[in-house]
Amino acid sequence: MESSERSSSVPTQALNPFMPGAGIRPPELVGRERDLEAIDRMVARTKLQLMNQGIIYSGLRGVGKTVLLLSLQEIANSKGMATARIEAEGDPRADYDKLFREIGLLAARLQSSTLQDKLSNVISNAESVSLSIMGIGGSVTVSDSDELRTSSLRLELVIESIVQQLRAENSGMYLFVDELQEMDKEPLGTLIAIQHRMGQENMPFYLIGAGLPNLPGVLSRTKSYAERLFDYRTIGQLSEEDTAEGFQKPAQRGTRPFSDEALKELVHVSHGYPYFIQAYGKAAWNVSDSNPISLDSVKRSEPIARAELDQGLYASRWQRASLMGREYMAAMARVSGDVPCSSSDIAEDMGKTPKETSAVRDALIHLGLIYSPERGKVAFTVPGMGEFITRATPPTGQAYDQTR
Template identity: 65%
Template sequence: MKKQPSLDALNPFMPGAGMRPPELVGRDADIENVDRMVARTKLGNLNQGIIFSGLRGMRKTVLLLALQDASSRQGIVTARLEAKGDIGTDWDMLFHEIALATARVKSLRLRRKLASALASIDSVQFSFLGVGAGVKLSDEERRRTNPFRLELMVESLSRELAKANTGLFLFVDELQEMDDEPLGALISLQHKMGQEGLPFYIIGAGLPNLPGVLSRSRSYAERLFEYRTIGQLPDSDTAEGFQKPARANGRPFADDALDELVKVSHGYPYFIQAYGKAAWNASDSNPTLLEAVRAGEPEARRELDEGLYASRWQRAKTSGREYLTAMAKINGDEPCDSSAVAAEMGKQPKEVSMIRESLIQLGLVYSPEHGKIAYTIPGMGEFILRAAPTMGQTYDGRR
C-alpha cells in the first residue's frame, strides 16, 4: 500500500527569500500591467519600464519571477539578475544573463540571428578608444568599453527582436545595490532605446529608496519608468493568501482562526507564510482552529526572527546596532527624526551621520523623506526591543 504523505509534508506555506508562495495574492494589477506591456511590445508600441519598491518581506523577488515567467510564456525574451554592488560582478552578470536569454529563444531561426548579432560585438571598432576593427578586446579594453558594448548588444538584439514582433525585458532585483557605472549605463540605455523606438525594457525591484537612487544616477529616470509601491496587502487579500492554499490542500482555517491570522500577519506576505506554516503544523483538527493558530505563534515569531531579522541585525557593527536600537526606543517600527536618534544616543547629528550612512548602505534603513529615517524590514523595531538583548546587545540608551 502506498504510504500517505504526512500533514507536515502537505503544508503549503513556505517562508524563505525568493520562494514562491502557493498563491501570489494582491498582485493582479501588476501582472495585468506587464501583460499589457507584452501586448504593446508585440504590436510595436512603446512602453515605460517598471520599478517596484517596498520594504523587505513584501515578496518583490517572487513578483519579479512571476512577471518574468508570464512574459516568457508570451514569447518575450527575458533576462534576470540580482545586483550585487560590485562593478565587475554587475557588468559580468549583465552580459552573461542577456547572452543566456538569447540562447533560450525557441525559434532556431531567430536564435541564429541573435547569435550572429552577439558575435560581432567583441570585434567592433572603437576608434576613439584606440581599438582596431577585427581585434579581440583585452580585459582592460573590455572594462573601458563595457557601456558601449552593452549598448551595442542591446541595440543589435532589440532590432532583431523588433522584426520578430517581440522584445527584450531585463528583470533586475535589488536594483538599488547596483554599482553606479552599470546602473547609469542601464538607465541611459533605456532612454536611448525609447528614443530609437526599440523594444528593451527594465523591470526592476528594490527597497523604498530605489526611486531616489535612480533619479540621482540620471535625472531623467523619473520619466523613463512607471513607479509602483509594493506594500501591505488588504485584509481580503491577506485572508485569501491563508485560506486558498489551505483549502486546496484539504484543511482550511476556521473563521476565527483566519481572523487571527489576518490580524497577526499585518498583511505582510512573508508573515503570511510564517504564520500559515506554524498554524498548519500545530493543528490536529480539520478545519484548523484558533487554538492551533495561537499555539503556532511562537514558532512563527522564531521563523521570522531567523529568516528576516537576526542575520541583518548581526550584519551591523556595534555602533550601527546602537543606532538601530535608538530608533526602536524612540518610535518602535515607525519612521523617526534623524536628529532624535542622535539625541537618544547622546550625540550630535553630525557625529552619527557616518553610522546612518553605513546602515543605509547595508540596506537596513532608508530615508523616506529629508530628516527622517526608517527600517527597511517591517517589525524590525519590535524585534530589537524584544529579542536584541539576548543577542549580545549592550546599548542601554544615552551615554
C-alpha cells in the same frame, strides 16, 4: 494504492503548502493582479510595435518583490519576449559580468527556434567587440575607467543589436533586475541611458527593476531624467481580503482549511506581509491536529512563527551591523518603533549630535538595513525590525543570540 491512501500515509507536515524563504514562490500569488495585467499589456503593445515605459517596483523587505519579478519574467517569456534577470551586487565589474552572462543565455529561453538561431548570431557578433573599438591596443595596460567605459559601450552595442532583431520579429527585450538600488552607478547609469535612447528610437527594450523604498531616488540621482522613463510602483502590504486569500486558498487545496476565527487571527498577526503569511501559515499547519485548523492551533503556533521570522528575517540583519550600527538601530526602535523617525531624535537618544551619528547612519543605509524616506528621517527596510530589536535584544546592543 488509491491516491487517498497515499495521501494518508504522508506525514501532515510534508504536505504543508507554506514555505517562507527569500524569493521562494508562494503557493498563491495574491494582490498583484494589477501588476500581472501590466506585463500582459506591455507584451501586447510590444507585439504591435507600440512603446512602453520600463517599470520600477519599490518596497520593504518581505513584500514579495522578488517573487513578483520572477512571475513577470515567466509571463513575458511565455509570450515570446526575450528576457534576462539578474540580482545587482554593487560592484561594477560583477554587475557587468552578470549582465553579459544573462544576456548570453537570453536566446536559449525563447520558444521560437528560428528566433533563437538569429539572436544567437547577433549576440555572438556583438560580444566580439574588443577594446580596439575604443582605440586601445591589446598590449596596452587598461585602466579601471577604460575597462568600465568599454563594458558600458559593449553593453549598449549588445542590447541595441538584440533589440533591432527582436523588433523585426515583433518581440522585445525585457531585463529584470532585483535589488536595483544596490547596482553601482556606472552600470546603472548605462542601463538608464540605454532605456532612454531605445525609447527615443522606438526600440523595445525595457528595464523592469525592483528594490528598496529609496530606489526611485537612487535612479533620479544617477540620471535626472530617470523620473520620466519609468512607471514607478510601490509594493506594500496586502489588503485584509488578499491576506486571507493568501492563507486560505493553499490550505483549502491541501484539504485543511482554516476556521473563520483562525483566519481572522492570522490576518491580524501577519499584517499583510507575504513573507509573514508563509511563516505563520507554515507554523499553524504544522501545529494543528484538527480539520479545519482551529484558532487554538494558530495561537499555539504564533511563538514558533515569530522564532522563524527572528531567524530568517531579523537576526542575520542585526548581526550584519557593527556594534555602533546596532546601537543606532536600537535607538531607532526606542524613539519610534517601526515608523520613520527623525535622525536628530535618534542622535539625541544616543547622547550625540546628528553630525556624530551621520557616518553610522550612512553605513546602515549602505547595508540596506535602513533607508531615508524623506530628508532628515530614517526607517527600517524590514517590517517589524523595531519590534524585534525591542523584544529580542539586550539594552547593551550585543548580538542577538540565535541559540535561545
